[in-house]
Amino acid sequence: MEWIKQTFGTIKPIIAMCxxxxxxxxxxxEREGGMDRVVELARQDLMGLQNGGVDAVMFSNEFSLPYxxxxxxxxxxxxxxxIGELKRDIRIPFGVNVLWDPIxxxxxxxxxxxxxxREIITGVYASDFGLWNTNVGQTIRHKTELGAHDLKILFNIVPEASAYLGDRDIIDIAKSTVFNNRPDALCVSGLTAGAETSSEVLxxxxDAVPETVVFCNTGCTVDNIERxxxxxxxxxxxxTFKVDGKFDNLVDESRVRIFMDKVKRFRG
Structure with a gap:
């Protein structure tokens, strides 16, 4: 648990997606705008998230559909x-997620x-992307071989747009994932990006792994974040940080600020 405060400088951190x-x-x-346009829009979102007061940011290729x-x-x-072009503008801790490839x-x-x-590190799934397999042993060894000893890994144990291949309860999955892999955190998700995570499942x-960090991974809004x-x-x-709360849109700094003001009051 201590690594949360050390990494993010606060308890109950909000990691915003860029x-x-x-x-x-x-x-x-979009070839017309090219990579310059991609960088420009990423910078715009980054600044809106930072100025709105989030605790960290995670860069993800969310628009590389289909994954x-x-x-x-x-x-x-x-x-x-x-990320290299944005480094001079990043003022908060950051992470990355190359969908859906942990290596x-x-x-x-x-x-x-x-x-x-953050990634799908363990399990085998029937998914929109076909039969989805993982190799956690190879993944963690790759991290070790690269000397990334301080790199934290957030294990998403409820992959979006997929179902575990085998009749296993989420509690069994959580317990065995913690026992076998010593994750830095578990992430619990809804069906797709923006879909609310079940509070009951969370x-x-x-409760099953009280000594392990557990993040709510999707569907947080200003109305449910305290819960x-x-x-x-x-x-x-x-x-929820985007204009009108729609996935395809850019970040709306005012929505970020309202959300984070509520989070800070809750934490305070």
Whole structure:
């Protein structure tokens, strides 16, 4: 638990998503604006999140739809360029998430000096992306081989747009994930980005592994954040910070500020 305060400078941190626009090689990449436009929009979102008062930011290729479970090199390279150009503007702790590839996420984190990653690290799933498999042993060994000993890994144990391949209760998954893998944190999600995480599921997971950090991973809003933070040790927030609360839009700094003012009153 101590690593939360050391990394984020607060209890119950809010990690805001900086959703990078479609990149070279992605079906919806906008070639007319090119990478300069991608960087420009990422900077705009970053500044809105920071100025609004979030505790940390996580850069993710959220618009690389449809997602790959093993990304191609151009994606990681393009994300590294974006973060590299933004480094002088980043004033808060940051992490990365290369959807849906934990090895690439570690590579990007090491290249950019990120403090944490979030990914699907364990399990086998029937998903919108086909049969989705993982190799946690390989992933953690890769982290060790790169010398990323201080890099924190947030294990998403309820992947979006997928179902665990096998009849396992979320509590069994949480307990075995903690026992076998010693995660820095578990993330509990809804069905898709922006979908509310079940408070009942969140509570069951936290009760099952009380010594492990548990984050609410999707669907936090200004109306439910106090309830979710009563249970969880922090939250990852994306869609609600955007104009009109819509996934495709850019960040609305005023929405961020209203949300974070409520969080700070709750923490205070």
């Amino acid at each position: 959703h990078i626009r479609a990149l070279p090689g992605d079906p919806f990449y 790959l479970t093993k990304v191609r090199p151009e994606t990681t390279a393009a994300m590294a360029r974006v 690439a996420s570690i590579d990007l984190a090491v290249a950019t000096d990120a403090s944490f990653i 509570s069951r997971v936290k 979710q933070l009563t249970i969880a040790d922090g939250a990852v927030v994306g869609t």
